[in-house]
Amino acid sequence: MSFYNWSIAGPLKFIGLKNFYRLIIDPKFYQSLGNTFWYVLGVVPLTIIIALFFAYLLNQKVKGQGIYRTVYYLPVVTSIVAISVVWKWIFNPDRGIFNAFLSLFGIEGMKWLNDSRGLFEIIFTPLGINLSGFFAGPSIALVALMIMTIWHSLGYCIIIILAGLQNVPAQYYEAARLDSANGWHIFWYITIPVISPTLFYLLVTQTIIAFNTFTPVYVMTQPPGGPLGTTSLVVYYLYEQSFRLWNLGYANAIAFILFIIIFLLTQLQKRFIEERVYYE
Amino acid sequence: MNKKFVHIFLIIGAIWMFLPFFWMISTALKTQTEALKFPPTLFPQEFIFSNFTEAFKEVDFARYFLNTIIMTFGTAILVFLTSALAAYAFARLKFFGRDLIFTIFLAMMMVPMPVYLTPSYVILSKFRWIDTFFALVIPWCVNIFSIFLLRQHFKTIPQELFDAAKIDGLNHLQIIKNIILPLSKPVLITICIFEVVSNWNSFLWPLIVTHSDSMRTIQTGLAYFAQAESTNYPLLCAASTFTTMPLIILYFFVQKQIMESFTRSGLKE
Numbered sequence: 001m002s003f004y005n006w007s008i009a010g011p012l013k014f015i016g017l018k019n020f021y022r023l024i025i026d027p028k029f030y031q032s033l034g035n036t037f038w039y040v041l042g043v044v045p046l047t048i049i050i051a052l053f054f055a056y057l058l059n060q061k062v063k064g065q066g067i068y069r070t071v072y073y074l075p076v077v078t079s080i081v082a083i084s085v086v087w088k089w090i091f092n093p094d095r096g097i098f099n100a101f102l103s104l105f106g107i108e109g110m111k112w113l114n115d116s117r118g119l120f121e122i123i124f125t126p127l128g129i130n131l132s133g134f135f136a137g138p139s140i141a142l143v144a145l146m147i148m149t150i151w152h153s154l155g156y157c158i159i160i161i162l163a164g165l166q167n168v169p170a171q172y173y174e175a176a177r178l179d180s181a182n183g184w185h186i187f188w189y190i191t192i193p194v195i196s197p198t199l200f201y202l203l204v205t206q207t208i209i210a211f212n213t214f215t216p217v218y219v220m221t222q223p224p225g226g227p228l229g230t231t232s233l234v235v236y237y238l239y240e241q242s243f244r245l246w247n248l249g250y251a252n253a254i255a256f257i258l259f260i261i262i263f264l265l266t267q268l269q270k271r272f273i274e275e276r277v278y279y280e
Numbered sequence: 281m282n283k284k285f286v287h288i289f290l291i292i293g294a295i296w297m298f299l300p301f302f303w304m305i306s307t308a309l310k311t312q313t314e315a316l317k318f319p320p321t322l323f324p325q326e327f328i329f330s331n332f333t334e335a336f337k338e339v340d341f342a343r344y345f346l347n348t349i350i351m352t353f354g355t356a357i358l359v360f361l362t363s364a365l366a367a368y369a370f371a372r373l374k375f376f377g378r379d380l381i382f383t384i385f386l387a388m389m390m391v392p393m394p395v396y397l398t399p400s401y402v403i404l405s406k407f408r409w410i411d412t413f414f415a416l417v418i419p420w421c422v423n424i425f426s427i428f429l430l431r432q433h434f435k436t437i438p439q440e441l442f443d444a445a446k447i448d449g450l451n452h453l454q455i456i457k458n459i460i461l462p463l464s465k466p467v468l469i470t471i472c473i474f475e476v477v478s479n480w481n482s483f484l485w486p487l488i489v490t491h492s493d494s495m496r497t498i499q500t501g502l503a504y505f506a507q508a509e510s511t512n513y514p515l516l517c518a519a520s521t522f523t524t525m526p527l528i529i530l531y532f533f534v535q536k537q538i539m540e541s542f543t544r545s546g547l548k549e
Contacts, residue, residue: 054293057286070535071294074301077531077538079481081499082520085506086304089513097303100319155297159539212392215483219503222510235394242398243488251398259395266390 019253029254030134031229032237038138039233040210042146043153048202050150051157056187058158059165069162073155080152084219087148088113091220113220115140116227139230145216153209157202164198165191204269211262214239234258308332308518315514331518338509341519343494344501348480351416351497356475358421363471366422367430368456372442382431389424393484401488415489416497420479426471433467434460470541473534477542480527498523 023029054072058065075083090098091112099109118136131137138146168191176186192199217236218224225232225240232240238258242251307315308331309324335341369375370382400419401410409415437460445455461468483499490496496504502523509515531538 054290057290060283060286062283062286062290068290068294069539070532072297073535073539074528074531075297076542077477077481077527078301078524079483079499079502079527081481081483081502081506082304082524083300085502085516085520086300088506089307089517090300090303092513095316095318095320095513097299097320103319151297151300156542160543163543208392212394214394218487219506238394238397239484239488242401248398248402255395255398259391262392263390 015249019250022250023253023257028229028232029237032232032234034134035138035142035230035232036211036234039142039146039149039213040207042138042143043149043210044203044206046146047150047153047157047206048161048199051154051161051202052199054154055158055161055165056191058162069159072158075152076155080215081219083152084148084216087144087151087216088220091144110140112144113141113222113231114227116230118230119143139226139228141221141226142231145213145220145231148216148220149210149213153206157206160202161195161198164195168194200269200273203273204266207265207269208262211235211258211265304517304520304524307514308521310514312512312514328514331514332522335505335515335519335522338515339501339505340493341498341501341522344496344498347413347416347495348498350413351486352476352479354413354417355420355479356472358417359423359426359475360468360472362422363426363430364456364461364468366427367434368452368460370427371431371434373452385424386428389428397484397488404489409489411490411492411495413495416486416495420485423471423475426475429467429471430464433464437463469537473537474541476530477527477538 058068062068090096093099093109093111093114096109096112098112102109116139118131118139120135120137121131122140124131172190172194173186176190181189212235213233214235217226217231217233218239221227221231225236234254235258238251238254241247241254306322306324309327309329310321311326311328314321314325370378404410404415404419407414409418441459442455445459450458481499482497483503486497486500487503490500502519505519506516
């Protein structure tokens with residue numbers, strides 16, 4: 001389909017590679033790719049690191065582990081639409097609870113979902129470095145989406161990592177303690193290598209899920225795609241081209257590229273990270 | 281690490297995870313004026329339940345609930361049937377190209393949904409299925425991962441059982457119904473729960489294949505409501521509360537199975 005000029009009405013016309021040519025020169029496509037890049041780069045590692053932290057704490061045989069697990073896992077079964085509605089309200093610039101919370105510490109609230117300024121732009125401009133476009137980093141609006149996404153996927157990752165931690169054989173820890181290794185050493189040289197297949201699995205699946213994010217962009221940002229298009233992720237752009245503008249052929253060219261990127265990324269991760277993963 | 285610190289961190293984490301839910305319910309019980317106060321009040325000064333009834337009046341949430349229930353259970357039942365049959369074939373029958381077909385099935389699982397969104401839409405519109413329950417249910421009536429899970433499970437059932445059943449003169453369907461399915465209850469429950477949760481929450485697909493108000497599911501209905509009433513947050517929070525409640529209640533009853541089914545099958549948006 002990506003080789004055709006295809007709209008829902010009107011004749012079908014074979015146009016060869018023109019859709020791909022159009023894609024190469026489309027600045028909006030590059031913007032959505034750049035947004036997705038920052039989004040994935042922010043969401044995936046942070047989610048896994050935070051989840052590792054909480055899973056490690058939960059694994060300390062604390063009282064009430066069941067209650068904590070229940071609460072942490074709760075977002076996983078709630079719909080992203082409802083959650084996006086609630087977080088939009090939380091991030092409300094004038095009345096939202098997020099800014100109210102910040103003001104308790106005397107921090108001035110931000111405009112969050114309406115703010116198109118890049119994160120690095122804000123950090124580096126006072127230092128006299130001007131960054132724009134892709135290098136301005138994710139916009140504040142996109143950062144707000146990232147915070148929500150991390151919140152939403154955290155519980156799932158915690159439970160998966162916790163299951164991994166509980167499978168670490170106790171005699172490994174005993175042996176390490178006999179060798180008088182300290183807590184940090186045990187964590188770094190025993191726990192991490194043993195659960196590395198779990199972490200690798202999460203890395204791959206979370207990357208794919210993050211690449212396919214659509215709902216928060218659609219529900220939370222107004223106009224959809226955010227201020228100046230700074231929250232338009234690839235799948236949202238695909239949706240817009242396909243089901244708002246009815247450029248079905250062009251949308252398929254985008255879908256094709258998306259597929260290639262995801263495929264290559266998982267292969268790359270396999271190649272370079274799986275080598276370091278320790279399997280028993 | 282000191283146990284006290286562990287608890288402090290865990291409690292902070294739990295508050296952070298629970299706060300949005302608390303805020304959703306709290307706002308849903310406030311009047312519009314109180315909700316817009318700044319700094320906000322944590323608990324409603326007086327509890328108002330009219331937001332719930334009003335949200336139901338504004339748009340046809342009853343209809344959306346009905347649509348979602350039809351979609352969810354229709355899909356779950358079909359997946360149950362197709363998975364059981366296909367998994368039996370892949371696990372126990374010998375036919376030409378079986379392993380090749382299974383490999384192709386598994387490879388297809390790698391393709392993320394947005395990639396085939398547009399082609400699926402075109403195919404469904406050729407069938408004139410757009411905006412019908414067929415479009416909501418039929419494309420999802422086969423779930424490869426369920427087939428995979430069941431196949432793995434069927435392979436662990438000892439061959440002697442099958443031989444005995446054959447000697448007793450049971451045909452394939454009878455073997456499935458009387459012998460295999462009763463032995464596979466945990467896996468089947470896992471599959472059904474996963475289907476119910478993911479269909480109840482599915483959004484992008486219903487958004488694309490349905491247009492009319494009477495075909496909206498609970499999720500697309502909520503998104504539509506959120507755009508129509510973009511500033512009336514007590515109403516929106518009330519609507520969000522009753523769209524999430526059924527699954528949250530289900531979660532408190534079958535928490536273990538839900539965690540299990542998602543741990544096994546991965547997430548799908």
